Amino acid sequence: MTHPLSSRSSLLLLSTACLLNACTPAVPRQTTTVAAPPNRFADATLRLIGTAQDERNTAALLPYLTSPDARYREAAALALASVQDKQATTALLPLLQDPDAATRRASAYALGQTGDSTAAEPLAVQIPTAGSAVQRRYLYEALGRCATRSSLRLLWRNAAPADTSFSTGLAWGLMRAGLRGLTSEAAVARAVALLQPRQPLAARQGAAFALARTPRLDLTPYQAALTAAVADSDPVVRAAATSALGKVKSPTIAPTLIGLVRQDADYRVRVSALRAMNATTYAPVKETAWDALTQPNSQVAVTAAEFFLAHASGEPGRQFLEKATRLTDWRVRATLLAVALKLGGPEQGAIRTAIQERYTAATDPYEKGYLLKALAEDPAAYAFVEQATFAASQPLVVGSYGMEALVAMRRLPSFSETQHGAFALTLRRALRGGDVTIMGTAAEALRDPQLNLRRLLPDAGFVVEARDKLVLPRDLEAWQSLQQTIDYLQNRPATPVPVAKAATHPIDWSVVQRIPARQRVLVRTSQGDITMQLHVEDAPGSVASFVQLIEQGFYDGRTFHRVVPNFVAQGGCPRGDGSGSTDYNLRSEFGDLRYGEGAVGLASAGKDTESCQWFITHGPTPHLDGRYTIFAQVVQGLEVVPKLAIGDKILKVELIR
Structure with a gap:
């Protein structure tokens, strides 16, 4: 897309033209407007495929897999990646040898999305003869998504870490399997070997994520190798490898973590290092975490406060109260106040009173919510929190945080x-x-067996009455929670979630067709401007909904209600607490896209429950790939994203060229 000249550049060109043509009579010039390129859904057949995807209609999609037109074969395969129907496996397998490279990749991606274990061997067979490193990676990732414990070895049957032509695919295959909890000593050893500097960058990234995201690993035997990995030249590798250091169950890892927090230039690495600190390393690292509370980067400071909340013990609460009062970032301060109240001591009452007084004086609803969370550390604050939770004419956010605080308080011994x-x-x-x-x-809380509330509230009648007042699909998350509680109290099997069908809100193709292929959106925030490019060709239903909401001014004045350091900034909730929705749901669109830094995805409560809330990633988050719709990418203002904090405003969202 061409960009208009800035006003300053325009003036410079105008001045130059005047000098060159000072003696030349002015001649009127014709101007032409270059039309924005249309998106691919000008093609009626692609719209039919998109509709079949939206309707989850496998039978309608299968014939397109044998179309003589490669565009339709690829589109149908990608559509089945969103449908995720194992009934399509047999029809997708032949496309692994399709003459069209894009179709081969699409079929591998779709097979991985189905997670069909019967596809594991056919995928592995294709790896040695894959025509390119890109195709090999698609096959490996699909295999990692389809493998079972018995077929996991297929990942390294054809390659060793020493063979760098296979390294990237193997690393990401291990990562995809690891996300599903599939690993072994052989798999871990291969992932560690793939972290070596001589390996390609993409291989090192995949291996680091494999070690960081695979649950229940004990990486103590590999401590030396992991320590070397945190010196990688790439911050993505360092951040993920640093997360993996948290799986080293030895206090000897403390000096490495301290060095990363104090010296690494990338805030995401520092956040990962603070999260890797735990109770076994508390004594040697606490001074470093203490200093991190005042780091200029708020994400680092928040994570340091959360470290103390999780691991501080045996210290007087008073010192955390005194530190908190000197901090200016309200989220860091409120979290440290929670630490002070949790540790308590002889001055428990004074700490509680100080938090209550700060709550009364606070004007920001999110700060008030966090202060109620802090009070959840002391059952003596129950009456205060309850009164705040149900107070009339207060922001919805305060009540939401307050109820969470009351439940957290009840769980305290x-x-x-x-x-x-x-x-x-x-x-x-x-x-x-x-x-x-x-x-x-x-x-x-009512269905939490540890709280044993069934004896006090055994009758589900009042819960049924509450559920029946909810409106679907707008109140889907609340409906799910209440229905699960009803099933629990009545000793019944879980009731299926009533996911809205395509017929209730079909894709508006007239809207889709008027959105250019590279349409941009300007998001003006209280921290600065962010420009996003919409992926209308990969997520037409999601983009059409987003554009319509923009045109209604829906997002103007909303907030970023959720910010998780080194993960996401999320906004767009009409309630401001993460529970708000529109009166319709969208179907998930799992296009062949990856969650890198600045990817923009739709929040959901499960597949096919998306609505109006969206998030921007701080860095690569590959565990979200194929699970949450990606509908845009930040192309300008990426430096603004990590500055966003809870409560920051979405001032205005507008379509731009």
């Missing part, structure tokens, strides 16, 4: 048994109050 009856009455009040977030949180 120090919560007195004499208060159990009062808590049961609070839950009943919450479920009858009509606020969807409070209702959902209360219902979740």
Whole structure:
């Protein structure tokens, strides 16, 4: 897409033209407007394929897999990647040898998305003869998604880490299998070997993510290799490898983590290092974490405060109170106040009073919510938190945080048994109050077997009454929570989630067709401007909905309600607490896209439940690939994204050229 000249450049060119043509009579010039390139859905057949995908109609898609037109074969395969129907496996397998490279990649991606174990061997057979490194990686990733414990070895049957032509594919195959909890000593050893500097960058990234994201690993035997990996030249590798250091169960890892927090230039590595610190390393690392509380990067400071909340012990709460009062970032301060109250000591009451006074004085609803979360560390604050939660005419956000705080308080071992009856009455009040977030949180507590509330509230009648007041699909998350509680109280099997069908909100192809292939969106925030390019050709339904909401001014004035350091900044909720939605749901569109830095995805409560909330990633988050719709990419203002904090405003969103 061509860009208009800036006003300054235009003036310079005008001045030059005047000098060159000072003696030449002015001649009127004709101007032409270059039309934005249309997207691919000008093709009626591609719209039919898109509709069949949206309707989850496998039978309608299968004939296109044998179309003489490669565009339709590829489109149908990618559509089946969103449908995720194992009934399509047999029809997709022949396309692994399709003459068209894009179709071969699409078929491998679709097979991986189905997760069909019967596809593992056919995928592995294709790896040695793959025509390119790109195709080999697609095959490996699909194999990692389809492998079982018995077929995991297929990943390295054809290659060793020493063969760099296979390294990238193998690393990402190990990563995809690891996300599913599939690993072995041989797999871990190969991933560690793939971290070596001589390996290609993409291989090192995949291996680092494999070690970081595979659950329940003990990487203590590989400590030396991992320590070498954190010196990688690429910050993505360093950040992921640093996360893996948290799986080293030895305090000897502490000096490495300290060095990363103090010296690494990339904030994402520093965040990962703080998260890798744990109770076994608390004594040697706490001074470093203490200093990190005042780092200029708020994400690092927040993570340091969360480290203390998770691991501090045996220290007086007073010192954390004193530190908190000197901090200016309200989220860091509130988290440290929670640490102070959790540790308590002789001045427990004074700490609680200080937090309550700060709550009363605070004006930001998110700060007030975090202060209620801090008070959740002390059951003596129950009455204060309950009153704040149900206070009239307050922002919805405050009530949402307050209900979470009450439930967290009930889970404390120090919560007195004499208060159990009062808590049961609070839950009943919450479920009858009509606020969807409070209702959902209360219902979740009611079915928690550890809280054993069935004896106090055995009758599901009032929960059924509350559920029947909800409106679907707008209140889907609350409906899910209440229905699960009803099933729990009535000892019934889980009720299927009522996912909205395509017929309730079909893709508006007239809207899709008027969106250029590289349409851009300007998001003006209180931290600066962000420009995103929409992926209308990969996620037409999602983009059409987003564009229509922009044109209605839906996002103007909303907030970023959720910010997780080195993960995402999320906004667009009409309630401001993450529970809001439109009155319709979208179907998931799992295009062949990856969550790199600045990817923009739709939040959901499960497949095919997307609506209006969206998030931007701080860095690569490959564990989200193929699970959450990617509908845009940040192309300008990437430096603004890590500055976004909870409560920052989405001032205006507009379509631009």
